[in-house]
Amino acid sequence: MTPETDPALGIASDIALMRAYANLAGVCAQADPEAWFPEKGGLTRPAKKICWSCPERRPCMKTSMTIEERFGVWAGLSERDRRARAPTWRKATPAGRAKLLDEWMDVRTEKALAALVKHYREINEKAAKAAGETIPAGDDRLAA
Secondary structure, three states: OOOOOEEEOOOOOOOHHHHHHHOOOOHHHHHHHHOOOOOOOOOOOHHHHHHHOOHHHHHHHHHHOOOOOOOEEEOEHHHHHHHHHHHHHOOOOOHHHHHHHHHHHHHHHHHHHHHHHHHHHHHHHHHHHHHOOOOOOOOOOOOO
């Protein structure tokens, strides 16, 4: 038995699970494992941002919800995020759970896209200001 196994639960610990996801080409393989488990009250945003671009986000989310993972950031969901979704997940049928995953993936994708649009809008505004130009209100063109 390794320190990464919880004998009381008979399942792998969070670190072992993170290593398993890393073997599935998860983006978490290139990041510090401590980022996924911030101290109480610590920031979860850095880990969430990494998760949003991960190709393994969907299976990670499904697993974390199925095993009712209580600690850390998984698939872009914090402990609080998962706790809020848990009652809905528990009541759902397998087909319903697939729809929930689709919905929850879209929510995070929309937030990530909104953040990118905001970022590029700020870049455009800075470039325009440096060039002595103004960007008309409502102009949502992204930087090339």
